[in-house]
Amino acid sequence: MRVFAGLVGFGLLAPLIVYPVFLMKVLCFALFASAFNLLIGYVGLLSFGHAMFFGFAAYVAGHLAKVGTVSLPYWLPLLGWKWLVIAIPPLTPELAILGGTLVAALLGLIVGAIAIRRQGIYFAMVTLALAQMVFFFCVQAKFTGGEDGIQAIPRRPMLGVLDVGNDLTFYYVVLAIFCAGFLIIYRTVHSPFGQVLKAIRENEARAISLGYAVSRFKLIAFVISAALAGLAGATKAMVFQLASLTDVTWQMSGEVVLMTLVGGMGTVFGPAVGAAIIIYMQNYLAGFGEWVLVIQGAIFVVAVLVFRRGIVGELVALLRQRAAKAGGPQETIGLAKPAR
Amino acid sequence: MRRNLTAAAAAAALCMGAGSALAQYSDGIIKLGVMNDQSGTYSDLSGQGSVWAAKKAIEDFCKANKCHDKIEVVFADHQNKPDVGSNIVRQWFDVDKVDAVVDVPTSSVALAVNTITKEKNKVFLVSGAAASNLTGKDCSPNTIHWTYDTWALANGTGQAIVKTGGDSWFFLTADYAFGHALERDTEAVVVKNGGKVLGKVRHPFPAQDFSSFLLQAQASKAKIIGLANAGADTTNAIKQAAEFGIVSGGQNLAGLLVFITDVHALGLKTAQGLIFTEAWYWDANDANRAFAKEFGAANRGNMPTMVQAGVYSAVLHYLKAVHELKSDADGAAVVAKMKAMPTDDKLFGKGSIRQDGRKIHDMYLFEVKKPEESKGPWDYYKTRATIPAEQAFRPLNEGECPLVK
């Protein structure tokens, strides 16, 4: 908790030194990575399609903020396809973000119900393929604007009072959103629910034999993870006033995996640290084009071969080693070893 | 984004002229940002070549006029992604004191930059992007659309082809907004000129295999198969059309967005007979050839595309306007000045800029030569028709631009 307070303090003062828009980007991706980490670090499920929640929520939030009116297709026998039009005026940022988050949660429920049936690599492949479906849907659907994306998303005053058109003001709002999301993850993990998740990760068969409805736990965790990834995506859309196809590609899914891996899977602050590092690197090396790809690939390789616990993971392991000498509890960091 | 390259500073230093009133440039410097694709699909037609063209324009301007202040060029890679592009431009305007953004291929990025430039009252000189909305619904007092747009391409290619005998069409369209727009614009032109559209098929974007769509095109027996797509989709479709013997079977392919770099990538054997519209060709006259020779020496032997030539022309005119105004701080004012002055440069000749931000010049309908007809590397085109400037672009009143009263 002290670490968290320290980080928040740093966050409050940071815009004095660093460009606020860059900081907001880091915060959004830190939340995205932390949401992803909930699944991989604490439940042991590698979702290779998490960008679908991130990106789709961005689209929904963008649409709600710019246009408002929602048209849903439905099918009737004999009459064919019809449209249900819900006329809403363009929404303020907080409602748009909320809308995006809820849609992401719903998508998470659907995808989770299909994907949870499998584990390990199969789960990863399923999420990847479903994310591709969402990608192709986004390419075609009218409201996403295809290759153009949703542009010029307005930033209306929030709660009627806050002028978030100003980058600095909006930064503090985003910081607040990040802290809220982060706290949700923290409470989820450090709770009886979180304990059961860890038990499932360590030995699923035993958890089942103890009477836990394992599938339901996994699904709930999946939905929370999806919703928070959606929150991150919707916020990002408001920050950059743009929602585009990049946010739903599988390369984006790969990036969040990289951030979490570098930072430390299964640690509390790891993903946020990883996100900060990767975003900074991308920014710094943006002039080098494809070298960014090569470097990211190299980081992946190095991280997997020798650095599996990630930066924060290594730090925590170091601290635990000292605690272990004094006699304290041990915990697994990273992916669980396969039970033979 | 701290990717600075102070190259033209040297040229400017050459002309630190004494005398005459010193202009008040914002932050004491005129800073141009060339943003385009440096590593992806469009890197060959824009990329570092555009940066070279911008610097060349500064060099030529400073040779002809006395340059009083520092003029600097920075560049960045937007990777064809609107979020990357808008990020860079935001940082350029907020932190790096850039005054004008130049080039920006890929319409989605250009539209994003268009919005931000208007918000921050800077200048946006579009050379690479195609979206005709930039001078239509999305027109802005801070943006000038320089080289070409989808309407000009559709009109040029569609009209000229129908008039030269290609009156039955079949469309192969990329199934996303840009492809639909190209198809819609071209179909309108074809029908208006007495042609018929025999059918159309939408292919997913992006697509690898066009065999089944080409089969349908072949079966339609249309004289012209219009490719309403771009980049890899176009080159793939053309390659596979060659495989299925479409051109040798008597049908012609009409590329709706093709650059000389695409033809170079395909090779003449595959691309021969392709018909499309462009704004500029390196081998058209001596001035172009001279420019191309210098370009080739600095760019690995590649010839400049119309986009890179457009960057040269736009930057030159921008500098003239800023020089006259003696200020670069108010973007809208600079653009208004650019519209007030007629354009004249060695590559595009004389031209003008309309109220809606559209630069006017002749467009050309080209056909790709057969391998036997080509006398050397990059000798690819023969001119099929010239479309005069007044007819080449969408009429002012049809664009729905709020700036046009």
Place this chain on the structure above:
Amino acid sequence: MFELIGVPPQALFGQLLLGLINGAFYALLSLGLAVIFGLMNVINFTHGAQYMMGAFGAWMLLSYLGIPYWGALILAPIIVGLFGVLIERLFISRLYHLDHLYGLLLTFGLALIVEGLFRREYGISGLPYSNPIPGGTNLGFMFLPWYRGWVVVFSLTVCLATWFVIEKTQLGAYLRAATERPDLVQAFGINVPRMITLTYGFGVGLAALAGVLAAPIYSVNPVMGANLIIVVFAVVVIGGMGSIMGSIITGFGLGVIEGLTKVFYPEASNTVIFIIMAIVLMLRPQGLFGTPK
């Protein structure tokens, strides 16, 4: 019946034949993946990049050494296969004792490196590679280029030959046994690590072979494998991740289904494979030909 659907039979047969040709690529690529996964339990995300390397290999052999297509058909897979062997020895073998997901992440990283390097060197516009057997024949309902016909015949032969070797020969038996109980098989004196390395090299070689086949018809560019790989994953999952015959049949089958979709509802042709995958996973999670775990 066809009049009701509104499609003339010739168009339908034409599309089916084309679908079969596409299916040949899917089958060949998913075969390599299935071999690697079935025998090594490693998801080879680098497969798309290795496919691309095969195509580039053919191009480089032609441009720098003047070796034509037919030579490249043999040489490129061997060269890329050796590269695969190198990767396996240096990197992948260190991960066998860990969760399989790390193998996925490692090969993902390798794919990024390979793609990035090729993009750096060759840009993204694509390089020309001429058709070794131009021309074709008019079958009445469509014009079939000779080359595409060759692709189907050749892939089918390679697929069946691979299946035969793995399922019906002694070498194949050793390979399959080595996956089940490596310690026991090693006790019999068989060099298990070497077999595994060669298996990986072989799977990679298959990917490269598909790449050489693709070079004359698709654009030879560094991203040609990136989007294809996801589709191939779906094929392997549908077929059953360890089943060799499953991926062959599914590969060809999905090519045909995709071809049909292009006739009736072309906009969905990219998504139909994933929809099928989702359905198969809901009804039969181990895949159509897989063994239930």
